[in-house]
Amino acid sequence: MREFTLLIWPSLILGAGCAYALLSPGQGVLWRPGYALTFLLIGFWGTHLVLQATGHRGDEYLLPLAFCLTAIGLTFIGRLDAHLAWRQVTWTAIAILALIVTVTAGRDYQRWLQYPYFYLTLGLFFLVLTVILGTRISGAKSWLTLGSFQMQPVEAVKILMVLFLANFLEIKRELLSARAGVAAWGPLLLAVALALLFLVIQRDLGSALIILTTFLAMLYVATQRLRFVLGGGLIFAFGVLAAYHLFPYLRVRFGVWLNPWPVAQAAGYQVVQGLFAFAGGGLLGTGLGLGQPEFIPAVATDFIFAAIGEELGLAGGLAIICLYILLAYRGYRAALRAPDGEGLLLAAGLTFLLTFQAFVIMAGVSKLLPLTGVTLPFVSYGGSSLVASYIALGLLLNVSAAGWNEQR
Amino acid sequence: MNRSLQKLAVVTLLMFLILAGYLGYIQVIKGEELFFHPQNPRLARLESERMRGVITDRQGKILARTVKEKEGLRREYPLGEAAAQVIGYASNRFGSSGLEAAYAGELLGIKGWARFKNLAAQLAGRQPRGADLSLTLDADLQDLAYRLLAGRRGAIVALDPRTGAVLALASSPSFNPNNLAGEMARIAARPGGSPLLNRAIQGVYPPGSTLKPVTAAAALGANTAVAGGKFVCPGFLEVNGRRLHCPHPHGTVDFSQAMMYSCNVTFAKMALEVGGENFVRTAESFGFNQEIPLELPVLPGRLPPSSKLNANELAEIAIGQGEVTTTPLHMALIAAAIANDGLMMRPFIVESVKAFNGRVIWQVKPRVWRVTTGAEVAKIIRRAMEAVVARGTGQAAELPGVRVAGKTGSAQNPQGKAHAWFIGFAPVEAPRAAVAVIIENGGAGGEVAAPLAREVLAKAIGVVD
DSSP states (O other): OHHHHHTHHHHHHHHHHHHHHHHSTTTHHHHOHHHHHHHHHHHHHHHHHHHHHTTOOOOTTHHHHHHHHHHHHHHHHHHHOHHHHHHHHHHHHHHHHHHHHHHHHTOOHHHHTTOHHHHHHHHHHHHHHHHHHOEEETTEEEEEEETTEEEOHHHHHHHHHHHHHHHHHHHHHHHHHSTTOHHHHHHHHHHHHHHHHHHHHTTOHHHHHHHHHHHHHHHHHHHOOHHHHHHHHHHHHHHHHHHHHHOHHHHHHHHHHHOOGGGTTTTTHHHHHHHHHHHHHTTTOSOTTTSOGGGSTTTTTTTHHHHHHHHHHHHHHHHHHHHHHHHHHHHHHHHHTOSSHHHHHHHHHHHHHHHHHHHHHHHHHTTSSOOOOOOOTTTSSOHHHHHHHHHHHHHHHHHHHHHHHHHO | OHHHHHHHHHHHHHHHHHHHHHHHIIIIITHHHHHTOTTOTHHHHHHHHSBOOOEEOTTSOEEEEEEEETTEEEEEOTTGGGGHHHHOOEETTTEEOHHHHHTHHHHHTOSTHHHHHHHHHHHTTOOOBOOEEEESOOHHHHHHHHHHHTTSSEEEEEEOTTTOBEEEEEEESOOOGGGHHHHHHHHHHSOOSOTTSOHHHHOOBOOGGGGHHHHHHHHHHHOGGGGGOEEEEOSEEEETTEEEEOSSOOEEEEHHHHHHTTOHHHHHHHHHHHHHHHHHHHHHHTTTTSOOOOSSOOOOOBOOOGGGOOHHHHHHHHTTOSSOBBOHHHHHHHHHHHHTTTEEEOOBSEEEEEOTTSOEEEEOOOOEEEEOSOHHHHHHHHHHHHHHHHHSTTGGGOBTTBOOEEEEEEEEETTEEEEEEEEEEEOTTSOOEEEEEEETTOOOHHHHTHHHHHHHHHHHHHHOO
8 A cells, every 4th residue: 555655756757757748849749758658657556556466565665766766767868868768668668567577477586596506607698798799889898789779788697696696695604704615705706706807898897896896795794794895895906906007998087087177078078067967956956958968978878867966956866865775775674574594685685786886876977986887777768777677676576575474 | 694784784875875965065065166167068058048247347337248139149348458358258159258257157147046036037038137247447447558558468457555456457469359259260360469368467477676675575574774774786796606787886875776776786685685585485475476366367476485595596586587477466466565554455356246136245345465564664665666756767657746656677588678567556645556567578667667657557546536
């Protein structure tokens, strides 16, 4: 019942976005926001009904939170690029279907976690495939192209990695904490190192950072040893240092982060335009459609948070941050209530994965951290990211449902 | 695993809190500064939609206004070339400069509450309008100063020494801000002369002998008896085997005569007597090596720290040559400080910002910027500078019935003929106007710069009362 009530919010946001698109001249014709609205509302409430009908007892906050983020994202994508909007509506539908499959077919997550090495192999296979056949788009060679269809396998790899780690870390927990755990450490470090290596070759530093940090977070939760994390952080620091000397593009990135102004018309253009957008927003923003975020390259994908910052201001940015904090809270809560260690690690890993990726890109576009091009989960334009995020959400729902059943 | 999970949750929360705080910093605290960065493409659209406020001089004469035309808004500058650098321009194509750039937020009405008021006006379908600037400049004086420069490379600055109000800030050669497209094409086709440069605040020159009042302040500050002393000038001074010259031997001179005839040997001796540390400290009290606060960016006057000065360099700097550089505005401030009993007022051009209904949003309060030297020392220097105009090198600045004080300078430079300098103020008994004039490579200050200062002072003391 709570979920039902909460779903009003994303519906209202979508309604507002649709009204804006209908009222602003020239927009409605391109992507028929009225149809999109109907379509998506059916998707939102339909998901709720499916969960109800199948007796799924998952967390009632998670779904409305994700839908709120997606609704804000769609509103902005519609405002920024009408051509992308309809595609994103389609992707949202596919993502919702993926979520429904996950919560119905995959409800017994323990059964699905029994194949860690399958996930690991599949993940590494995706990465190798991308390294060999990948297409380079704006710096990172992280895309697979099939005709006119493009996807980013790395989005799936992140989840596969968490699936692998949840099972592996739970089983080898004692062994890893013990000093003589070479047999356990060997495959683990090899797997992570290989994944990172492939990502660095693709120049997808954002995903490499996210996978490494998620690994360290899960390792810490599993072993409760801070020194593993510190050790990992140290190795990472050395890795960054080595990469800094090896790859010129990394030096450029870093230089832009420290001071983008001398290269404001070159390498620093995107970051500087993002900063102008945030500055233009101020406290309350210019209002939807009244800002000029179209100056920012990749504004519908990586830089969508800057567009939100300009048109909804600090207030809007803080609202997005609050949504992610709430998402993290519900996700970690599900982890705490999980009936088993695997469920705990799975929920903790996925929650951290989603929220940390959100943090990395929000901090990157606002120049708090060096910019790495990843999507803002649930919000940015991009099919692979959206589908992967909703599958992760479905898995979280399943863990929370198991916790509920346990407590009964 | 619950404990470590709770810690991870806390880390996640902290991460987002840091991000939230940082967003507040760049969007609210740093927001305006960032937004008005000249490379922000958003400014161009704002420029084409908004009525910029009116800029007026101290009498209310219009210096810049926006007129509505069929093709859109056009910015008009009645003073044209005479105030082009200080007023600046605001254009969709060429960006903005001068006060038009420095006060873009106020003039466009997007700073503070005006932003929300204008948003409401826009939504109600009314034309949003920015605030007006009321300047301390006097349009006629500014125009006179520019015409006196007569196309030569140079600058004239006039101040009210009692408040720091800038009365004129002229720079030549100039450009016509009413025809920017044509002027920019002309400048691109025939570079040279840097007409866009505001020489009054961005032109850096050796001050030459106009620095001698500062040298005198250092010597008198250490020992007022210098004022009554006698100095012998054999036409040169040998310091560590190197000779510093006067044009001819001045023989025995007293303090006033040394100033009157601008005796290099005497002033070099004075500086060597007080030592580098004393000298540099005094110069810094006069604003050297300091950021000069003004609404427009001013290049600071520079001289090396005393620890890096040997006797030769010190002797050279004491007469305004060598490694000392300054701007015309700074030299006008030095003259004004001596006129104002040693108190250097903070210079300002914008007197007040007014909403278009006339309500004052912000008004300047004159403040002391630096305490340079005591009133007694300032008085001694004033008397000597009066002698310069009455009987010395600066006689061309003399005005009938008004006591004028000044100091000439002919600054040697690698570009060619000496830069002609003059700094001064009037009337000596209660100074109301201070001035600095430079003509690049003009020759002797007493012949080239002093007559210009005379005209400017004559008009300026009529402007302020």
